[in-house]
Amino acid sequence: MTDTIESAVSNATLQLQSSSDSAKLDAQVLLLDVLQKPRSYLFSWPEKKLTQQQQQLFESYCQRRLTGEPVAHITGTREFWSLPLQVNPTTLIPRPDTETLVEYALSLSLPEAAKVLDLGTGTGAIALALASEMPRWQITGVDRVADAVALANTNKQRLGFINVDFVQSDWFSQVTAQHFELIVSNPPYIEYDDIHLNQGDVRFEPFSALVADDDGMADIKYIITQARNFLTSNGYLLIEHGYQQSAKVRSFFAQMAYTNILTVKDLANNDRVTLAQWPE
Template identity: 60%
Template sequence: MTDVTVAQALAWAQQQVAAQSDSAKLDAQVLLLHLLKKPKSYLYAWSDALLDDTIWHQFQQLVMRRSKGEPIAHITGMREFWSLPFYVNPSTLIPRPDTETLVDYALSLSLPANAKVLDLGTGTGAIALALASERPTWRITAVDYSHDAVALATKNRDQLGLPQVEIVQGSWFTPLPASQFDLIVSNPPYIDPDDPHLSQGDVRFEPLSALVAPEQGLADIRHIVSQGRQFLSSGGHLALEHGYDQAEAVQRIFAEMAYINILTIKDMAGCDRVTVAQWPSF
């Protein structure tokens, strides 16, 4: 047993990661709880408890990784999204709360009980699996270009017990047969390759292929909107996450492609985050 208490360990860790994180206190708590396998209340109820030697050594190693900027989710291997636990690794984007805006919108739609839904660029599977957890009778297909991402999404599907979600490998619509979906959702790459934010924060540790796109970040969005017309049912919906300053450009792309009922939705921070549209009924 060490002579380091829970409170002392947290204070030390917070100091170590403060330069790299604007949530240093929370980071320290998450890392220690990850090792202790305890609820957050333990940190307050047992703040004077001494740490085991092994736990203290492991905690120091994790804190050093965080002090170099490595994302908490990569260190712990987990991230919560839509109140569900997801495995994460460096092969995909880390699920973010902003993306729950897209899930919220999808769930608000009046779709058939057995609606056909497509999630493009699924990554961890977060969007598709969050939807499946709320709408178990929807027939959901999730696609990703990365073999590693497909493996990770499959692992998440299995651990969440949502076998109805089909996960396939391929580039956007390429692996899909001619099919009519009631809803297509996507959080595609939308960052300009020259964006200075790519050298800051968690994105430094995430795959560029999942972050950036040509044409000021709009190339993949344009591709999905264009090709989506062949895969949407009459009156089907398309919902895309995008950058906070891209709403006008994305709305214009939808309009150019003859979509109707175009609308942009703000995220929890009040930023434009998701633009949605409908393919006309014929």
């Protein structure tokens, strides 16, 4: 005997409440992946019964979620900036907070064919979101992990963008001698002893993409320091960081002689992105 769509979601929601703060949404997303249908299907066909194969697959998905495995890893996809991105355990799962960086980058006054660099691109989320909005921008995304670069290229090809390239590079190490009007990055910024590393989805994500020395500031400081050699006059550097790090980030920007330093809040009203300009 198989469940209807409505009862499948209801039963899974109860089951997942012990392991997820978003149990109903998780159940819906997992079932939609099983059904390969849009979200509206859940509400249009609540009494439609699952096939035996669909029931078994859905139950296996829910069991994986009960262990804490991220929904994005189970389905292999995550939407970011309305773009469906493939994800896997080699990179961070794109998060809504990072859309704050994309949104502010798009608000800047930049040349029509601006050159843009995305450091630590992972799935390619930031670079691809910018490419989707600014087809004349010339965007380069770099990551030191070869599997991440391969994943970003897969996402690029699936989306069909031609104004972005992905390169394997340890930060700036393989960036050719050119200057960029905009550099963006969501680098590792969590402290090694942060209790959140043992909670939720981050337990399944690459440690090296999350944590940094110097109370989470080491990579941020490196990027701010080295970006001065790669920014045009009045070029912008935007960095995502922890909500408690904004004062330290602004202070280091000032120490490195940047100007027009500003912190932007995310949708939860937390300090999330700090930007500055390299002066003429």
